[in-house]
Amino acid sequence: MEYDVVIVGAGPAGLSAAIRLKQLAAEGGNEVSVCVLEKGSEVGAHILSGAVMDPVAMNELFPDWQALGAPLHTEVTEDRFLFLTESKAYRTPDWMLPACFRNHGNYVISLGNVVRWLGQRAEALGVEIFPGFAAAEVLYNDDGSVKGVATGDMGVDRAGRQTADFQAGMELHAKYTLFAEGARGHLGKQLTRKFDLDRGRDPQTYAIGIKELWEIDPARHQPGLVIHTAGWP
Ligand SMILES: Cc1cc2nc3c(=O)[nH]c(=O)nc-3n(C[C@H](O)[C@H](O)[C@H](O)COP(=O)(O)OP(=O)(O)OC[C@H]3O[C@@H](n4cnc5c(N)ncnc54)[C@H](O)[C@@H]3O)c2cc1C
Structure with missing residues (x-):
């Protein structure tokens, strides 16, 4: 499948990027095809975090978020x-x-509810969201640039055998692929290694919450x- 932009991950980063791309294209009178892959069974299914949210980014993305019914209710x-x-x-x-x-x-918010709402706004703007599909592999062009991603096979048992529900993974190609997997995304780690993205940068630090x-x-x-x-x- 061919898109202008493929985004991996329907968290706050991936969805707001998808929304902003559609907004910018509409402002310029252009068309841009954007698709978002989300490995959770639905948007928000893998979003556990969130307690207190600074609305600064929401103000920029949707200045009228209150009228649009964003789930930021408790100041x-x-x-x-x-x-x-x-x-x-x-x-x-x-x-x-x-x-x-x-x-x-x-x-005070539920980030799961915020991303579910962002997902609805993105779809209303024409973004295609595919929940239940994990990007499993980065695809490269001959010149070494990123060509897109491939989703994993579905319907495979623990031993790696194909079950009756087997469905082969698909390739999504794009002019731009945006990785918004969150902290420690496994494709992000591969890209960091391949393109030496952490050279001269502070190492990332993690804690368990x-x-x-x-x-x-x-x-x-x-x-x-x-x-x-x-x-x-
Ligand atoms: C316990 C906890 C509490 C927190 N509390 C707060 C708080 O109170 N206030 C605050 O502002 N921030 C808080 N944060 C931080 C906040 O959750 C993150 O900054 C924010 O979620 C990052 O957004 P993101 O879109 O980059 O990544 P994420 O929210 O991690 O979203 C990434 C999405 O990508 C999907 N994904 C990952 N890999 C793939 C793949 N290969 N294929 C398809 N989909 C994929 C995941 O399923 C997920 O839906 C908290 C974090 C934690 C862990």
């Missing part, structure tokens, strides 16, 4: 930074908090309150 009303001991909490005065702990003007969702007594729910903690346990 941050208060930040608290607590140092915990086993039985007590000590609050740090607000003036001592560094900027990253001050969320005034930001929104754990997300918990807590169900609390609704009477104690204060919409827009962000609590940061350190210390115990």
